[in-house]
Amino acid sequence: MSKQAAALIALQIKRKPDSVLGLATGDTPLLMYQELVRIYQKGELDFSKVKTFNLDEYLGLEKEDPQSYFYYMKEQLFRHINIQPENINIPNGMAQDRNLECSSYEAKIKETGGIDLQVLGIGVNGHIGFNEPDKNFEALTHVVSLDEKTIISNARFFESMKEVPTKAISMGIKTIFHAKKVVLLANGETKAKAVAKMVRGKIIPKVPASILQLHKDVTIVVDQEAGQLLQKNEIHR
Numbered sequence: 001m002s003k004q005a006a007a008l009i010a011l012q013i014k015r016k017p018d019s020v021l022g023l024a025t026g027d028t029p030l031l032m033y034q035e036l037v038r039i040y041q042k043g044e045l046d047f048s049k050v051k052t053f054n055l056d057e058y059l060g061l062e063k064e065d066p067q068s069y070f071y072y073m074k075e076q077l078f079r080h081i082n083i084q085p086e087n088i089n090i091p092n093g094m095a096q097d098r099n100l101e102c103s104s105y106e107a108k109i110k111e112t113g114g115i116d117l118q119v120l121g122i123g124v125n126g127h128i129g130f131n132e133p134d135k136n137f138e139a140l141t142h143v144v145s146l147d148e149k150t151i152i153s154n155a156r157f158f159e160s161m162k163e164v165p166t167k168a169i170s171m172g173i174k175t176i177f178h179a180k181k182v183v184l185l186a187n188g189e190t191k192a193k194a195v196a197k198m199v200r201g202k203i204i205p206k207v208p209a210s211i212l213q214l215h216k217d218v219t220i221v222v223d224q225e226a227g228q229l230l231q232k233n234e235i236h237r
């Protein structure tokens with residue numbers, strides 16, 4: 001799964017060295033980032049002109065906090081490759097004016113000409129980025145209150161439940177949808193239901209990832225466990 005996904009990203013960068021990548025965090029893309037680093041270290045990939053925009057960041061965590069997505073990206077990818085620091089974009093979880101942070105982030109993505117390839121994971125509840133199940137699809141980069149399921153799922157990275165952030169800044173569904181290509185990764189049995197609903201279920205804001213059924217260029221890369229309910233060819237409502 002990770003090698004396939006890394007190969008798609010590598011191909012994108014080879015075809016367009018100044019690609020704008022949308023990046024995801026979480027457990028799922030960890031080995032994909034390792035694979036990209038490996039390809040880079042072999043001298044087969046050049047990130048010098050690549051620009052990146054991360055999907056989301058927790059509110060209230062400093063960049064240096066080991067649980068922040070900024071720290072994750074630095075450790076898992078950026079410090080190992082030749083990306084220019086000024087080409088890295090991650091929402092600032094400590095911004096004084098959160099709404100301004102959201103609109104500037106959105107504007108900056110637009111300025112670059114838009115995201116060429118967006119990497120996504122999927123939450124157990126079908127979220128993408130931090131677009132949680134809701135009554136509506138939230139369009140642009142916004143402040144989110146995290147779903148209980150997400151908070152519980154993220155608790156594994158923190159020492160106590162009290163420390164788990166309850167809010168984040170996330171790209172919106174429209175922001176993600178505007179990416180020219182989307183590559184979504186999912187592994188493990190816990191993601192099987194969300195994957196099946198995303199692919200075969202109704203397109204509803206209760207399953208934010210289901211909107212991807214309407215996107216013109218999506219590649220979903222799953223391992224056997226995450227894809228197990230797809231094989232049965234069932235409709236998931």
Ligand code: GLP
Nearest residue numbers: 024025026027028121122123129
């Ligand atoms: C997190 C992130 C998402 C990620 C998802 C799955 O909360 N905000 O971008 O895709 O949940 O995470 P994991 O890959 O750890 O299962």
